[in-house]
Amino acid sequence: xxxxxxxxxxxxxxxxxxxxxxxxxxxxxxxxxxxxxxxxxxxxxxxxxxxxxxxxxxxxxxxxxxxxxxxxxxxxxxxxxxxxxxxxxxxxxxxxxxxxxxxxxxxxxxxxxxxxxxxxxxxxxxxxxxxxxxxxxxxxxxxxxxxxxxxxxxxxxxxxx
Numbered sequence: 643x644x645x646x647x648x649x650x651x652x653x654x655x656x657x658x659x660x661x662x663x664x665x666x667x668x669x670x671x672x673x674x675x676x677x678x679x680x681x682x683x684x685x686x687x688x689x690x691x692x693x694x695x696x697x698x699x700x701x702x703x704x705x706x707x708x709x710x711x712x713x714x715x716x717x718x719x720x721x722x723x724x725x726x727x728x729x730x731x732x733x734x735x736x737x738x739x740x741x742x743x744x745x746x747x748x749x750x751x752x753x754x755x756x757x758x759x760x761x762x763x764x765x766x767x768x769x770x771x772x773x774x775x776x777x778x779x780x781x782x783x784x785x786x787x788x789x790x791x792x793x794x795x796x797x798x799x800x801x802x803x
Contacts, residue, residue: 656685656692663695672703690717690727698730707738725751725758732764744768 659682666675676699683692697713700706714731721727728751735744745768751761774781775789 656682656689659685660692660695663699667695667699672699675699676703688720690720690724693717693720694727694730698733701734701737705737707734710734711738723755725755725761727751728755729760729764732768736768741768 659678663675663678663682666672666678676696679692679696679699683689683696686692693713694717697710697717700713701710711731711734714727714734718727718731728747732744732747732751735741735747745765748761748765748768751758752765755761772790772793774783774786775793776783776786779786781787781790
C-alpha cells in the first residue's frame with residue numbers, strides 16, 4: 643500500500659498545476675496560467691511541456707521573450723517530435739515580432755512532428771511565405787535570400803490568396 647494514499651504526490655501536484663495552467667490559458671488569463679506553469683515546472687523541471695508552456699506564458703504575460711525562447715528551445719531539444727512544442731516556440735517568436743523565425747519554426751515542426759493540422763492552421767494565420775525565387779535551392783541559400791529581398795522590395799509583401 644502506498645504512503646501517498648490520501649495525499650497528493652509531487653507528480654500529481656505538478657499535473658494538477660499544469661491542468662490549471664491550460665485552463666487559465668484557454669480562458670485568456672495568462673498571468674494566472676503562468677503561476678501554475680511555474681509551480682508545475684518546480685515539481686518537474688525536466689518536463690518539456692512544463693518548460694515550453696512556462697516559456698510561452700513568460701512571453702505572453704511578461705514580454706520576457708529571451709527567457710521564453712530559451713525555455714521553449716530547451717523543451718524542443720528534449721522532445722523534437724511534438725507539434726505543440728513547435729507551436730509554442732513559434733508563438734513566442736510571433737509575439738516578439740519575429741515572424742520569419744515563427745514561420746521557420748512551424749515549417750520545421752511540419753517535418754519533425756508530421757503534418758499536424760494545428761501547425762498548418764498557425765502557418766495560415768501568420769501568412770505563408772512565398773516560394774523561394776530559385777526553387778531548386780533551399781530558401782536559406784544566400785542567393786535566394788538576396789533575390790527574395792529584392793522581390794519583396796519591388797513587389798511588396800506577400801498577399802495570401
